[in-house]
Amino acid sequence: MNCWIFIFAALAALASADDSEKKIVCYFGSWSVYRPPGGKFDISDIPPQLCTHLIYSFVGINTQGNVIVLDAWNDLPDNWGKDGFGRFNKLREQSPKTKTLIAIGGWNEGSVKYSDVVANPTIRARFVKNVVEFCQKHNFDGFDVDWEYPNQRGGKPADVQNYISLLKELRTEFDKHGLILSAAVAAAEPSASLSYDIPAMSKYLHFINVMTYDFHGAWEKTTGLNAPLYPRKDESGNDLKLNVDASVRYWLKSGCPPEKLILGVPFYGRAFTLANNNQNGLVAPTRGPGAAGPYTREAGMLGYNEICESLKQGGWTIVRHAEHRVPYAFKGDQWIGYDDITSLNEKMDYINSLNLGGAMMWSIETDDFNGNCGEKYPLLKTLNAKLRGGVPIEPSKPTEAPKETNPPKPTAQPTQPPATTPPNGICKKAGFVRDEKDCNVFYQCVDLNGIYKVERFTCPSGLVFDTNTNNCNYKNLVAGCN
Known part of the structure; x- marks a missing residue:
């Protein structure tokens, strides 16, 4: 016992x-x-x-x-x-x-x-x-x-x-x-x-x-x-x-x-396209998501592997925020936290x-x-x-580059294509809506006291947004996307 x-x-x-x-x-x-x-x-x-x-x-x-x-x-x-x-x-x-x-x-x-x-x-x-x-x-x-x-x-x-x-x-x-x-x-x-x-x-x-x-x-x-x-x-x-x-x-x-x-x-990081290259700190005005990366291919989001490879190429200013305790980086009109x-x-x-x-x-x-x-x-x-x-x-x-208080102006703009923004008037009601030109892209419309907040999303490669199920689905199963 x-x-x-x-x-x-x-x-x-x-x-x-x-x-x-x-x-x-x-x-x-x-x-x-x-x-x-x-x-x-x-x-x-x-x-x-x-x-x-x-x-x-x-x-x-x-x-x-x-x-x-x-x-x-x-x-x-x-x-x-x-x-x-x-x-x-x-x-x-x-x-x-x-x-x-x-x-x-x-x-x-x-x-x-x-x-x-x-x-x-x-x-x-x-x-x-x-x-x-x-x-x-x-x-x-x-x-x-x-x-x-x-x-x-x-x-x-x-x-x-x-x-x-x-x-x-x-x-x-x-x-x-x-x-x-x-x-x-x-x-x-x-x-x-x-x-x-x-x-x-x-x-x-x-x-x-x-x-x-x-x-x-x-x-x-x-x-x-x-x-x-x-x-x-x-x-x-x-x-x-x-x-x-x-x-x-x-x-x-x-x-x-x-x-x-x-x-x-x-x-991963969240990326923005700056409205003004000279306003590049926190709470700087933006005109949409940052350019998509070569691997994840989603505007506004970059994998750490994409970020570190891009930083390695040079030309970025990196700032480590003293209060938030995390970094952000900017180059031209591109900004990543x-x-x-x-x-x-x-x-x-x-x-x-x-x-x-x-x-x-x-x-x-x-x-x-x-x-x-x-x-x-x-x-x-x-x-x-x-x-x-x-x-x-x-x-x-x-x-881990030190913070630059007076960063030099970039000599060239980023080579990535400009970030896309949701089409005007895309939201007619709260919920999800597919992009009219690209079945791979869809938006969520959130009604905030009569003003729509729009979030853009991309289905994984090979899939498109199915408006019948509000999910990503195979292209051949979705009407209008063949």
């Missing part, structure tokens, strides 16, 4: 040690396999030893409560497919301690279908059953709920408690099969307060991936940083809440246990200082995985160095 007590005590201690280990949660955007050479990223490029959890993004949902594979050729082995799910889960052979999860949702999936499914107890129960079967069939260790967002984007107030019912039912079934349940959530109080009962959801989720980025971007009319750590003294109102520290403290104050809070960091090795080192120190559960990054395929600017995976290795005792990465010189 004493022997068995000792064994159980030892197992409990091991479980406790595993729970206390800092997590490094690596999201993988599966559409990156379609990018051009230099940015094309395959599952075989993933270093699983550098991630405690790997999350494959994304699958979808339908109104009957079924889990839907969004890219069967890429995800499955059927019909000579690439078997993304299978190859992703085989990464555990290289790193047996790494756990693999499948994520459902994402921005493009929207909220309406999720709202409908969780509102119906019968359909919700069917969905829970389908999720368990899906994870078992494809050999995932767990499931990540990335509903963006309950009670927003076409959702309804009842979503807040229906979301809790969903998590409770998922966790009940997951515990029977040893599956992991996590979620990706809105970070800032103005959004999170609309969507979440934080104490309740914290009971059922193993960990919570707080998306502490996208605080500012080209949907605004002035420059702003993607993921500032702290506010500026001259900010006021809601702007004081649009930073990492304010978001984390809101979640903690609202009842999220620190060990379950996984701090999100961006492996991003994170680098130095800012991530400070954010990892922040995680340790508050004893948070670890770091999550979006997403692994936009790190400098080819090592074109120095060592391979500099950002991911920075997370490991601070949270798991890895080897520190030295910042490369191009991204």
